[in-house]
Amino acid sequence: MALRRALSAAGRRWAQRLCSAAWGDTIFAVSSGHGRCGVAVIRTSGPGSGGALRSLTGRPKLPPPRVLALRRIRDPSTAETLDRGLVVWFPGPRSFTGEDCAELHVHGGPAVVSGVLRALGSLPGLRPAEPGEFTRRAFRRGKLDLTAAEGLGDLIRAETEAQRRQALRQMEGELGRLYQRWSETLTQALAHLEAYIDFSEDDNVEEEVLSQVDATVRALEQEIGAHLQDGRRGELLRGGVHAVIAGPPNVGKSSLLNLLCQRPAAIVSPVAGTTRDVVEVALNVGGYPLVLSDTAGLRDATDPVEQEGVTRAWDRVRQADLVLAVLDAAAVPPEPAGLGAALGSLLPPTTATPCILVLNKADLLRGGEGTLLRDTCAQRGPPTALLSCKTGEGLHQLLALLAQQLARLCGDPLAGSPSLTQSRHSLHLGACAAALARLLKKAYMSCGGTQGDRQ
Ligand SMILES: Nc1nc2c(ncn2[C@@H]2O[C@H](COP(=O)(O)OP(=O)(O)OP(=O)(O)O)[C@@H](O)[C@H]2O)c(=O)[nH]1
Numbered sequence: 362m363a364l365r366r367a368l369s370a371a372g373r374r375w376a377q378r379l380c381s382a383a384w385g386d387t388i389f390a391v392s393s394g395h396g397r398c399g400v401a402v403i404r405t406s407g408p409g410s411g412g413a414l415r416s417l418t419g420r421p422k423l424p425p426p427r428v429l430a431l432r433r434i435r436d437p438s439t440a441e442t443l444d445r446g447l448v449v450w451f452p453g454p455r456s457f458t459g460e461d462c463a464e465l466h467v468h469g470g471p472a473v474v475s476g477v478l479r480a481l482g483s484l485p486g487l488r489p490a491e492p493g494e495f496t497r498r499a500f501r502r503g504k505l506d507l508t509a510a511e512g513l514g515d516l517i518r519a520e521t522e523a524q525r526r527q528a529l530r531q532m533e534g535e536l537g538r539l540y541q542r543w544s545e546t547l548t549q550a551l552a553h554l555e556a557y558i559d560f561s562e563d564d565n566v567e568e569e570v571l572s573q574v575d576a577t578v579r580a581l582e583q584e585i586g587a588h589l590q591d592g593r594r595g596e597l598l599r600g601g602v603h604a605v606i607a608g609p610p611n612v613g614k615s616s617l618l619n620l621l622c623q624r625p626a627a628i629v630s631p632v633a634g635t636t637r638d639v640v641e642v643a644l645n646v647g648g649y650p651l652v653l654s655d656t657a658g659l660r661d662a663t664d665p666v667e668q669e670g671v672t673r674a675w676d677r678v679r680q681a682d683l684v685l686a687v688l689d690a691a692a693v694p695p696e697p698a699g700l701g702a703a704l705g706s707l708l709p710p711t712t713a714t715p716c717i718l719v720l721n722k723a724d725l726l727r728g729g730e731g732t733l734l735r736d737t738c739a740q741r742g743p744p745t746a747l748l749s750c751k752t753g754e755g756l757h758q759l760l761a762l763l764a765q766q767l768a769r770l771c772g773d774p775l776a777g778s779p780s781l782t783q784s785r786h787s788l789h790l791g792a793c794a795a796a797l798a799r800l801l802k803k804a805y806m807s808c809g810g811t812q813g814d815r816q
Pocket residue numbers: 609610611612613614615616617628629630631632633634635636637656657658659721722723724725748749750751752
């Protein structure tokens with residue numbers, strides 16, 4: 362009898378081992394982030410999850426699936442109680458990773474968390490998860506496609522509302538579904554083409570098939586082209602719009618950076634040429650992410666250190682998604698020629714980068730002078746804000762202009778078809794569009810046309 366029991370226990374252990382060899386080991390990690398907190402969530406995924414939950418709760422029976430249960434959580438080797446918390450059992454495949462999963466919601470003190478992690482690590486077949494391993498397992502089991510996994514990563518990193526909206530949309534599979542539809546359209550076109558090649562002589566497949574394939578591919582090429590030409594809005598929203606504050610020395614560029622981020626991030630002084638290094642801050646303007654850089658005043662500097670600062674400032678202007686061009690309102694000549702010269706010296710003539718003109722030090726102007734100047738500038742140049750960094754006057758108008766520009770650059774993440782958010786997407790879609798263009802060109806040539814005839 363004892364022998365039979367021992368054999369069956371050994372059999373169970375072997376079965377367990379074979380199982381874990383086939384399905385991989387069981388991983389665990391703190392999912393709620395690190396540091397002291399009220400509640401920490403520790404997750405496991407893999408075939409050993411049920412056993413781990415039994416060992417740590419000291420109960421042979423698992424709680425009903427997907428229902429929170431209050432349990433004493435013990436160290437299985439010493440039976441010492443580590444905490445009292447909530448546990449959840451998610452049997453696969455109805456879990457995040459598709460595998461058996463368990464969650465332990467414990468008090469978030471470092472000693473409790475490390476005690477539970479140590480207890481889990483002492484169980485055979487369990488090991489700490491590598492970064493991103495839960496999501497990788499969900500991907501491998503078909504619970505998420507790659508775009509959804511990227512969306513999940515973006516959602517965790519999202520710092521503004523617009524970023525959250527875009528990430529959520531991608532995580533819920535909208536981008537994946539769009540690409541899936543394209544992939545199916547192409548597979549179908551390929552099947553029709555191959556059927557034509559293989560069977561057209563038997564008269565089973567008609568000539569029209571070819572023109573149908575041509576129309577499908579042409580439409581798809583156009584759709585992908587339009588999707589690619591979205592002004593990088595998805596990528597801008599994901600990574601933040603890079604705006605640079607540029608202008609002549611001493612006009613109040615660093616004062617503007619400090620006013621916008623509400624802290625003395627950059628040194629302000631009456632000495633022209635104070636800023637040399639680029640000072641960067643991340644901001645949330647109207648729900649859109651903005652990475653704002655303060656730069657050295659643009660002038661022909663003689664000091665080599667300042668020269669380097671000016672070179673860096675120009676580099677930033679060339680790379681920027683948006684330029685905040687700052688001028689001293691009291692020093693701008695109001696007549697068109699003078700204004701044109703002031704703006705022309707500030708921005709490279711070829712730049713197509715969106716720009717906002719900031720007329721600073723408005724407090725130094727008299728009466729209606731400022732408004733008149735702003736309106737004249739706005740008529741001739743980019744959108745213009747009249748501001749005093751000293752008094753804060755005009756800040757609301759500048760923020761509204763900024764939010765407008767950001768909304769234009771990033772678009773509404775909920776409107777229209779989902780945006781591509783990574784250079785990986787544009788790279789592969791670009792290759793796909795080029796291949797479709799080659800196919801159309803070849804098809805056309807073989808029909809006796811020339812490339813010039815294709816519109
Ligand atoms: N009256 C007035 N003075 C201002 C205003 N904004 C900035 N200043 C002053 O202008 C001077 C230059 O300000 P900064 O912010 O250092 O100017 P900057 O453009 O960064 O200067 P550089 O880094 O040297 O190119 C400082 O003395 C500020 O206090 C303003 O709105 N009104």
